[in-house]
Amino acid sequence: MADAGGGSGSMHVLMLPWLAFGHILPFTELAKRIARQGHRVTLLSTPRNTRRLIRIPPDLAGLVRVVDVRLPRVERLPEGAEASIDIPSDDLRPYLRVAYDDAFSHTLSGILQEPPGPGRPDWVLIDYAAYWAPAAAARHGVPCAFLSLFGAAALGFYGPPEALMGRGEHARTKLEDLTVVPGYVPFPTTVAYRRFEAREIFEPGLVPDDSGVSEGYRFGVSIRESQLVGIRSSAEFEPEWLRVLGELYQKPVIPVGLFPPPPTQEVAGHEGTLQWLDRQAPRSVVYAAFGSEAKLTSAQLQTIALGLEDSGLPFLWAFRPLADDETGEATAGLPEGFEERVNSRGLVCRGWVPQARLLAHGSVGGFLTHAGWNSITEGLARGVRLVLLPLMFDQGLNSRLLVEKKIGVEVERDEDDGLFAPKDIAAALRRVMVEDEEFGTKVKELSEVFGNDEMNDQCVREFLRCLSEYGTASSNRDSSISGL
Numbered sequence: 001m002a003d004a005g006g007g008s009g010s011m012h013v014l015m016l017p018w019l020a021f022g023h024i025l026p027f028t029e030l031a032k033r034i035a036r037q038g039h040r041v042t043l044l045s046t047p048r049n050t051r052r053l054i055r056i057p058p059d060l061a062g063l064v065r066v067v068d069v070r071l072p073r074v075e076r077l078p079e080g081a082e083a084s085i086d087i088p089s090d091d092l093r094p095y096l097r098v099a100y101d102d103a104f105s106h107t108l109s110g111i112l113q114e115p116p117g118p119g120r121p122d123w124v125l126i127d128y129a130a131y132w133a134p135a136a137a138a139r140h141g142v143p144c145a146f147l148s149l150f151g152a153a154a155l156g157f158y159g160p161p162e163a164l165m166g167r168g169e170h171a172r173t174k175l176e177d178l179t180v181v182p183g184y185v186p187f188p189t190t191v192a193y194r195r196f197e198a199r200e201i202f203e204p205g206l207v208p209d210d211s212g213v214s215e216g217y218r219f220g221v222s223i224r225e226s227q228l229v230g231i232r233s234s235a236e237f238e239p240e241w242l243r244v245l246g247e248l249y250q251k252p253v254i255p256v257g258l259f260p261p262p263p264t265q266e267v268a269g270h271e272g273t274l275q276w277l278d279r280q281a282p283r284s285v286v287y288a289a290f291g292s293e294a295k296l297t298s299a300q301l302q303t304i305a306l307g308l309e310d311s312g313l314p315f316l317w318a319f320r321p322l323a324d325d326e327t328g329e330a331t332a333g334l335p336e337g338f339e340e341r342v343n344s345r346g347l348v349c350r351g352w353v354p355q356a357r358l359l360a361h362g363s364v365g366g367f368l369t370h371a372g373w374n375s376i377t378e379g380l381a382r383g384v385r386l387v388l389l390p391l392m393f394d395q396g397l398n399s400r401l402l403v404e405k406k407i408g409v410e411v412e413r414d415e416d417d418g419l420f421a422p423k424d425i426a427a428a429l430r431r432v433m434v435e436d437e438e439f440g441t442k443v444k445e446l447s448e449v450f451g452n453d454e455m456n457d458q459c460v461r462e463f464l465r466c467l468s469e470y471g472t473a474s475s476n477r478d479s480s481i482s483g484l
Helices: 021-036 047-053 090-112 133-139 152-158 175-179 195-206 215-225 239-249 271-278 298-311 338-345 355-359 373-381 395-404 422-435 438-450 453-474
Strands: 012-016 040-045 064-068 123-126 144-148 228-231 253-255 285-289 315-319 346-350 364-369 385-388 408-410
Touching: 012 021, 012 090, 021 040, 021 047, 021 064, 021 373, 021 453, 040 047, 040 090, 047 064, 090 133, 123 133, 133 144, 133 215, 144 215, 152 239, 152 395, 175 195, 195 215, 228 239, 228 453, 239 253, 253 453, 271 315, 271 346, 271 355, 285 298, 285 355, 298 315, 298 338, 298 422, 315 355, 338 346, 355 364, 355 373, 364 373, 364 422, 373 385, 373 395, 373 438, 385 395, 385 422, 385 438, 395 408, 408 422
Parallel strands: 012 040, 012 123, 040 064, 123 144, 144 228, 228 253, 285 315, 285 364, 315 346, 364 385, 385 408
Antiparallel strands: none
């Protein structure tokens, strides 16, 4: 196995991200950071995702190879759907997984069958969805590592691989199991789902779908069958949960850093937005965005709009179309007259926005977010205060963790149905932005962890060292990975 120092002893890492913007982008960022350490990377995606998401700098082009994988036609999957953002309904997610399993498993097998040489990887680094990859890699003597784009607290809550697969004493067999802290957590915590969140995640997360398995099963097999687990986190941020994962998985669990994207995105079409930000007072603006996955309803968008209006704070809203609107109107989902009333105090931006660039602007001081892990890392890396409105997946767990650590405020909601009112949005925003300076102090401290490129790169180097040492150890029958 190669030395992690780069040069002639460099490794070749093949990456298999899931087909979602929030997965492809951080895998790409990590690929670039691995390449900067002198290692070669092969990154698999689809043609449309490659065109719209993956940008490899010219100086890394010789080290990062992007392979386009064409998806097969699958019944019920819309034409041209190559990422979760392309499907109009969550009910269609299983069919994207069917296409992914078919195309990417076939491509992986072809690469693994190449004779020893530059084209054959030393490691396969997988996302949760590629649960078939560890077995395929093992057949060719190639080790596999699981990369979690979820934080350690969320993964720790989900439990050992067997529980994710619906087996063993910690398996969640009923909805209520998701609303309590697991007994194996050795410290007090509020990291658990609320009732309305548990209802929304139980079936899609733990019940087999039309792809043949549940999402939880994919996680469980991917973790169980991989030799190493990398977590997008840092020991400085959640050391207690990283220790829990080590006990649960009984294999090396390595924080790979947060690797937020640099605020160097192109701003073509958004010059006016930056000029508007330039006119605002330092740290006064709330940036509002809810990710690429959540499909907000008209009622939710109306409430968010009225809450931003009622807060009295300047805001910039990265507005996405309605999940339940068929009119195609630009103002659909907004209260009548909303943009006229907020006028110069608030700006609504439609379509794609350069989020990392906007969060890094000196006038942005708060972030109204869905609490997705990508957005959390981007916000904290830039030292902005967080107001949390979790909507799906791990977001409720992330939100509890941040509130527990006194880093953000969660919008008050009805425990049973998840409803919230404009006053709840406005109150949370004002508390974070105006009333409690402690949040500003906390996020400034954390920005030195999340936004520290050298610290993030050091985590990547440590991860690569572990990959290299595992390869050296596995080549000797008497060697052990336990000392990594």
